[in-house]
Amino acid sequence: MIKTETYQLSMGPVHPSTHGVLQVLLTLDGEKVIKAVPCMGYLHRGIEKLMEQRTYFQCLPYTDRLDYVSAMNNNFSYCHAVEKLAAIEVPEKAQYLRVIMAELNRIASHMIFIGSLAVDIGATTGMIYPFRDRERILDIFNELCGARMTYSYIRIGGVKNDLSAKIIDMINHFLSALPSMLDEYNDLLTGNEFFQHRLKGTSLLSAEQALHLGVTGPMLRASGVNYDLRKENTYSSYDDFDFSIPLGKTGDNLDRYIVRMQEITESAKIIRQALDGLPEGEFTAKVPRVLRPPKGEIYDTLEGPRGEVGYHIVSDGSAKPYRIHIRRPSFINLQALDTMCRGYLVGDVVVAMSTIDPILGEVDC
């Protein structure tokens, strides 16, 4: 008797397109996906436990190693939470510098997204171009703080150092070159018929589903929900800048791509305004050498490139945090993978995984 049966396919942790060491257990019927279960933990380092043994300042480098393609945003979230807990007032100049760096890092992170999406659907050339352009941002960061990936530039109370004239020059050069870079990606990818066919109408995530699943960041906005913490819970002088929040319509893979492409333009707008209006003053507040925040508890989220990066810090009044828990956006966004993959083909799983854009350092913490 002839019969068909479903089978299990373990995609990852060693696989060309799982963005690190994510494993997805697929239940397949031929090429059709019945169920997709993400399994993580291959990169677990126990960062939350490690932080409990260290002072607030020593914790900072660990935040770099969470979402290593947008370390600035992680530094930012952590410092913001600690400052709120310890009631430290950050000078306006530092706020502007933070915004500039966070937005630059957002652009770099979205470029990684474009590149990895391109390579996941087989457009190898589409990967090289964003990675080449991202290099310019890394050069800026390298000049700024001496590191290309793990910056620890945003410090508790402010930032590490001021901008030099050279860095301002580099940022300006980058910003003026950005439109032509985006044109190049649009020519190569967005306008490509195959590319659009691969992304359009696949892995639909309606606004309702997205809200239901607790998805945040560009994924949520691609489903048409206008929710961005930079607007809804303004922090660090974001209300000084004029920028819009790009929204998608249907919540398919193409929308998630286009929203991120548009976010790059918006981020560039913010950086330009921040550079133009950079106030005079100190770049860091006076922070005690040993920081002992008062006894208490704080939960603070900021908008990272992947969604809301949150830090829940419990202080017992000593120099070390009693407990830190990190809300990692990729970790929670990954829960949508199953919904996004069911009923689509194996080829779409790869694309769905790519448009969730998880960073495994963050997922596994």
Added chain:
Amino acid sequence: MHTGLLASLAAFITGLIESLLGHGFAAQLIMVLLEIIAIFAVISLAVIIQVYMERRICGFIQDRLGPNRVGPFGLLQTVADMIKLMSKEDIVPEKANRLLWGMTPMLLFIPAALVYAVFPFDEGAIFADIGIGVFFVMAIMSQGVLMFLIGGYASEDKYSFMGAMRAVAQMLSSEIPIAFSILAVVMVTGSLRMSDIVSAQTNVWFVCVQPLAFIIFIIAMLMETNRTPFDLVEGEAEIIAGPFTEYSGMRWALFFLAEYANLLAAAILTVTLFLGGWQGPFLPGIIWFIIKVLIVIFIFMWIRWTFPRTRIDQMMALSWKVLLPLALFNIMATGIGIYIYKWIY
């Protein structure tokens, strides 16, 4: 009879051997062996050149340099890679069917090399100018998929098996548009013989007579040779390397070799059927032939490094819903055209 450079060379060597041995039949036999060796040499050399070409072109398109360290301009990079592959450990999956699994890479090379028998490289330079040349090419080229199926099945690996299944689906969808697009050419020529098809293009290339068939043929040929945007069989982001997933070292190199031999065959077929074969003014036929083949290969590579991959259902839809009806329509239009042509003259 006027003959091309290659044919004159062959005639000269035959004469030489004949005068040495004093026996016509033995000379013919040796000549056949020499020709077979020559074809293998051409394939191997062409693969090395193509790999180098691909990497340089890819580098150029991707705004980087490509290989430039081993030898002048990195020319020896492919040789170095070959040595590396040969020195690699031979890993056999535990559960694989060793006989079938080990046989596949070698078997794959047979159809890839066999099609070269009927390709006219130059005027008179055709190994076997059989009357059913086009039919032969079609029949042999489609055998490659059997090896993908065997290799994928014997690997006992889900990725390999999915790749094998995709290979079969893809072969079925590509063969039919190819056959129907070639049929239009055959209708115009009135012969299945390769040399006849080339000589029919003395005045005008078939790409001008049959532009639609040409486009269908090129697209279907991309499917047939598993190249982007239709590299679903390998689809490295999805199913790792399809049927080759479990192969490493020299065995994988043989797959690689067959892949590039197929690419060359596709280019030669395109040139022969649509671009006038070896014909061209001033230069010797073989030179024209090489130039045209290189241009077609360049176009294939250009496409590969520009386009993303399609999805399996989109590829099938393109083949069955677009290419096949168009090819059928083209045949009808060609028939009417031939009828009108005959009616006028």
Added chain:
Amino acid sequence: MKRKYLAKDKLYALKKDFPSEMDFDDTLEKPTLIILKQQVFVEIMHTLKIRYKFDMLSNITAVDYDDHFEVVYDLANRTNNEELMVKIALAKTDPNIPTLTKLWPEADFQEREQYDLMGINFLGHPNLQRILLPDDFIGHPLQKSYKQVEKGGISEK
């Protein structure tokens, strides 16, 4: 725009419904809602979701204190832009709490993480397994009393 903390009058209104089951320190600027009785935990959370429109369970944390565990839920309301922190204390001997996956599906991974690292049992969770650590890991490393075992804590087979 700034996200607001849930206004105190709303908390008072909630306290009217659950006078002895919940509490909050009204001297604080941002009082945490403390649930005192486990039996009404899901009911209160349900009220928060339905009546106060807390559509997002932003974060779940568990904290290991000397004499008890505390599970902390950070809720967010995206329509009115409000936030709220909810706490519940659990006994050290028997850290059980009903799951919230039915109310907020995003709680799924977060509860599994807390189970994995802190050892909180979320009763009724559809798939309460370790998520970050290997399945045969011994102990829950975020507990303050955790001592690393030989071989990285993985049991010998």
